[in-house]
Amino acid sequence: MLIRVEHTTTYRYARPPRAITQILRMSPMQTDGQHIRRWSVEPDFDARIHQGTDAFGNITHTLYVDNPPHELSLLVTGEVETTDTAGALGQIPERLSPLVYLRDTALTAADPAIRDLAEQHAAGPALNRLHALMGDIAGRMRFRIGATTVHNSAAEALSLGEGVCQDYAHLFIATARCMGFPARYVSGHLFREDGMNLQDASHAWAEAYVEDIGWIGFDAANGICPTDRYIRIATGLDYLGVAPVRGSSFGGQNETMTVHIDVKDMRASSQQQQQ
C-alpha cells in the first residue's frame, strides 16, 4: 500500500513558557516492510532541531525553542510504501542485543497474574505460543478508551480487564518476557479499513524476538500480526521509551495538547478521484 500520514500536534498555553525542549520519536525507519518515500517533521515556529538516532535505533529530533508563541503546531507528514511481511521485521541494523529486551520496566513488570498467564503458554513451538498469547490477550481484554491512562502498567491493565492499544501491547510484552522471549513496544500508525482515517492517537503494538526468525510484530488489540496497513515508527522497552514527544518547558502555564492524525491509502483515494 501507499500510505500517507499527516500527524499534527498542537500546543496551547495560557502563558507561553520561556523555553521548550522536546525529544521527538516520530519518524519511521526503513525496513523490509516499509519504504519511506517522503517524510518530514515541520514545526510552525522557530526551533533549533538536532536529528539523531537513539540506542534503540529510533530516529530522534531534539527541538530547542526560545520564547514560543501562545500556540504552536508540529506537522509530521509522510508517504510510506508498505508490503505485507506477515509481521516479520526482516533484517535491520540493531545496536542492542535482543537480550536487552528481556528487561523489566515499571510499566511492564510482571506480577503473579502475568506469570500465571505466561505459564499457560509454556509449551509448543515458539511462534505458536506467541500467537496463542496474542489471541488469549485479545480474548481477555476489552478495548475501552478512558479505562486506563498512559501511566497504567501491564499488571494494572490485566487486573482491570480493559484498556487501549498501549495496555494490550504492555501486557503482551510483559507476558512474552516472562515466557523468555525478548519483547518490545512499537509505536506507529494504522490505516483503518473502516474509513476512520482521522484519529487522535498513534497506534501501538508489540514485537517479540524468536531465535532464527528475528523480530515479529503482534497487535494484540486487533488480534493480528501487522500487515501492510501498518507503519512502524519507534521501538523501545515500553511506552515511555517510544513516546512520540517527551518534552519539558521552563516557565509558562496551562499547557494543553491536541493531536490529529490522518492516515490515508493514497492509491485508494487517487482511484476515487479518477472515477
Next chain:
Amino acid sequence: MAFDEMNGTGGEIRSPYAKAAQWLANASPDLLKTRSRQAELFFRRMGITFAVYGDTESNERLIPFDLIPRIVSGAEWNGLEVGLTQRINAINAFLKDIYGPQEILKAGIIPPELILTNQAYRPEMQGQRPPRDIWVQIAGVDLVRTGEDEFHVLEDNVRTPSGVSYMLENREMMMRLFPELFADHSVRPVETYPDTLLASLKACAPEDAGGNPTIVVLTPGPFNSAYYEHSFLADKLGAELVEGSDLFVDDNYVYMRTTQGRRRVDVIYRRVDDEFLDPLTFRSDSALGVPGLMAAYTAGNVTLANAVGTGVADDKAVYTYIPDIIRFYTGEEPILKNVPTWRCREADDLKYVLEHLDELVVKEVGGSGGYGMLIGPAATKAEIEAFRAKLTAAPEEFIAQPTLALSTAPTLSDGKLVQRHIDLRPFVLSSPNGCSIAPGGLTRVALKEGSLVVNSSQGGGTKDTWVLED
C-alpha cells in the same frame, strides 16, 4: 579472633602503631574525653551531618568520630595502591567494552543476560563514548582486612560514592586536636585531594571546552543525605553547587542560569543517580535532573562524572566476575582479592547457601547501605527462615559471602580503649592522565561491640586514616 591493626594476632605492637601505642598508653582518659567532646562540638557547629532515610525523630545526625587514627604503613599502602589502580583501570576498560563491542560477552567470560538485563546497565549508553573515554572518574572502593597480608575488596563503588568529605574533615580535626602526634609521625597528606579531583575533572572535559572548563557539582538538594558533602566539595573545588533547575540544555550544550545570563557548563560532577538525571530520557517524574541532558551528553558536549551506566560494574552480581574482568582486560592476575562469593542465581551455589544460611552474609544484588541483608551468625531463627523464603522466591537477586573476620582497631568507648571492627574506603580518581589515589581514605568503624556493620546509617563511626611515610 580477628586480626587487630595495632596488635596483629599475637599481641606484639605492629610497627606502624609503635609510636601511637606509646602515646595512647600515656594519654590520660580525661584528655581523650575532652578531645572527643571538642571534636563533636566542632562537627556539630559546622553542620557536618548526614540525613538518615526513614528517621523521623531528627533527620540530621552526626556521624560519630573516633579519635584513634587507623594507621597503615607505607609499604602496605603501596600494595593497595597498585591493586586499586589495576582494578579501576580494568573496570574502566570493562565499561568501555560493555557499551561498545562487548568482547567480554562474546568471549563467554560473563553470561550476557547478567549484563544486558541488569537494571544498572543503561541501553541508552550502548554505542556511546563519554568525553575522553573515562567512565569512572571517581571510585570509592571498600576494602576489608582479615590478616597481615589479607586485603579483600568488598564493593567497588563506581556510581556516586560518598564519604570523601569525612576523609578530609577527619584529618583536619586530628591536626587541630593532636598537633603533637603529627610532629611524631610522618603522615602522608590527603589535603591535596580537592586539587587532584579538580585537575582530574578538568582533564576529562570535552575537547572543545577550552583551557579552563567550567565545572559544577550537581546535588539532588538540601534534603539529600550527603548534601553536606556536596556543598563541601563544591567549596573546595571552587565550583558552583547546582541543582537540576539551575541547569538547562540548549542546542545540545549545557548551561547554568546565572545573574549574568547563561554560562556554559563543561563538566558535571554529579551526585544524582542515573535514573534521575534527565526526565526526557529516564524517569519522567524526576525533578532533580536536567531535561535534555542526555542529548548534550551523547553529543559529547558535556562530561558527566561518573559516566551514565557505570552501575553495571559495581553491581553485586557482576562483582563476582571482577577477577575475570581484570584478567581479561589487563592480562594480569588480580592483585586485590575479592571476598569469596556464592552466586545464588547458580543452582549449586544456591543449594550451598540455603544449607549454610546461619553462617553466611546474604546480600541483595541491588541493595546498598547495609540494608536488606542477612548476617547469618547474628540472625534469629525466625529471621533466617523469613530470609530463606525471600531467597528461594528470587535467588537471582542475591549473593552470599562468608562472614569475614574484619580486622579490628583500637577505638575509644567512654574514655576506654576497646577493639572494634573496621573497613577502609580509599578514593580512586581516573583521568586520561592515569589514576590517582589520596593516601588514606575513609575508615569506618562499627561502634557496637562485635558488630560487623560499619555503615553510618546503622551506627557506624569514622576514623582518620594515616598512611605513613616509611
Next chain:
Amino acid sequence: MLSRTADSLYWAGRYIERADYLARILEATLRLAAIPTKQGTESSIWAASLATSGCPLLPNSDLTDPQDIRDYLAFSPDNPSSIHCCLTMARTNARSVRTALTVELWETINGAWNRLQELDMPLRGDELLEFLQWVKGVTLGVEGATSRTMLRNDAYWFLRLGAAVERADNTARLLDVKYHLLLPEGERVGGQFDYFQWTTLLREVSALTAYRWVYRDDVKPWHVADLMILNRQMPRSLASCQATIVRYLDRLAADYDNRGPAQRLASAQMKHFEGAKMDTIFQSGLHEYIQSYLAENRRLGEAIHQQYLS
C-alpha cells in the same frame, strides 16, 4: 552568581522586611483598638488591619474575630505572610545560600528562627507586644549585620534590593487601604477618630516624630500623604524606596557591566517622582496613583525576576 542564589538572597531580604512591616501593623492596630470610639468597633479596626497587611486570605475563611486576625497575622502557619512564616522563609532562603552570607548575618537570621521554635505560640497580651518588639529588633539586627559585615558585591545588592522592593510595596499598600483618610476633601477632617487614624498610620511606620520635624504642624492628611509619597528624607516614602531600588539596580548594572530592562523600568518609574506635586496627584486621583504605583512595582519585580533571578 547562580540565579537561584540571587533569588534566595532577594527573597530573604523581602521576607525580613515583610516581617517587620507586619509587626508594625499589628502593634499599631493593638494601640488603635484599645481606644474606645463610636465609629470604629474593634472588629472593623482589625478587619482594616487585615486588609492593610496584604496577607492572602484562605478561600472560605471567615476571619472576623479580632483574636483570630491577630493570630493569623502573627503566627498562622496557613498564612504564608504571617510573621512566623516570613521569618521561617527568610531563614530557609538564607540557609540555602549560607556560604554567600557572613557568619554574623547567618547567625542573626538563624538565631531568630531558633528563638521562634522555642516560643509557645500563639502569644497573647503583653507577651504579644513583647514579641512584636522583638521582631522589630530582629530586623534591625539583620540590617546591622548586613551593612556592617557584608561585602559590597552582588550578594549584598540582591539582599538589599529585595528589602527595598518589599518596603515600597508595603508603603503603597498601607496608603492604598487608608487613602480615603488622606483626601483633602475628606469628611469630618480634624475629628478625633481621624486624628487617631493618622497618627496611628504614622506610628505604624515610625514617622510621627519625623512628621513633626518636617512639617512643624499638627497632623494634616495632605502632609501625611506628602510625607509618605514624595518626601525624600523619609526612608519609607515611595520616592525614597524607588531611589533606593534604582541605586541598587545601578550597582548591579555596574558590577555586571550590563544594564537591562529592570534598570530601564526602575529609572522610568523614578522620573514620575521628579518634580511631582501632591496637588497634581490629588487632582488626578490619589487612589489611581497608588494603584498604578503598585502595578508598576509588581512589573519591576517581574523584570528583576526575569533579568536576574531565573
